[in-house]
Amino acid sequence: MYLSRVEIDTKNRYKTRDLTHLGAFHNWVEQSFPKELATGIRHRHLWRLDTLAGKQYLLVLSETAPDADLLLTYGVPGTAVTKSYDPFLSRLQDGQLMQFRLTANPTHTISRPGQKQGRVVPHVTIAQQRQWLADRAEKSGFQLVEQSIVGTDEDVKQVFDIVGRDWPMLHRKTGRGVRLSRVTFEGLLRISDVAVFKQTLTSGLGREKAFGMGLMTVIPED
Structure with missing residues (x-):
């Protein structure tokens, strides 16, 4: 790679x-x-x-x-x-703490009566988008780690932060253009299954990978 x-x-x-x-x-x-x-x-x-x-x-x-x-x-x-x-991939180990950055397209599927295939729709609130990542962490080979964020009055404990949210345009060859939900997460994680985690890093997380979503990068926590 x-x-x-x-x-x-x-x-x-x-x-x-x-x-x-x-x-x-x-x-x-x-x-x-x-x-x-x-x-x-x-x-x-x-x-x-x-x-x-x-x-x-x-x-x-x-x-x-x-x-x-x-x-x-x-x-x-x-x-x-x-x-x-x-x-870099070869040096990753179970239990290792890493700072991460991920840009993704958080979505969920709504079932439709009488149809086998549901409708994929974006998560739009910060709470929904945060939960989307939390729900995928363990099966993606990592655990989200709580850390202190310096606030105005006292340190605030949180697992990760959303540092960017927007709706960039995608023009397809046929049909009308669409806007995709793009969310950037940053935080601290611990590798829980290094083999699965390597697959997450190299294959991406979530949908719309061809259009700038799904790439997670990490650096070791000092």
Whole structure:
């Protein structure tokens, strides 16, 4: 596995004029793997958008390394970096504490009378979105860990935080465009089943993985 990052050239509006919806970012990611396009053997590429210190980044997790030049299509020159993810995965252990960041599409299914397939709808409240992650933690190989958050009067105990919520547009090739619920979580976790947890990191969590959802990244807690 490979983890890549590139700073998006947001100051060059002409260069990034096409990046108006999630489908455009998806196309950017897919075009960065020309060998897969040529052979027709496509792999899933997890990706997400991060904003750090006022700069926006595209983060991509993939089975093969992307083409560095194509990854820079909408990026700031010299900022594309790709590293092997396997050494990091091999060092993960049960019981390890990790800081995590996850961008996901929290949804649930509503059953419909007389129909076998239910309707998938987004969770819209913060409470629902928090519960969505809590419900998936254990079966995804980790436990959410309570930590102290410094408040105005006294420290507040909480398991994790929601640091971003929005509804980006997705234009499909056919039909009308739709808005997807996008939620970014941050917090502390403990690995409870390292094999399952590695699968979560490499396969993603939740729906709409092709459109910037599901990628969890972690760093060891000091």
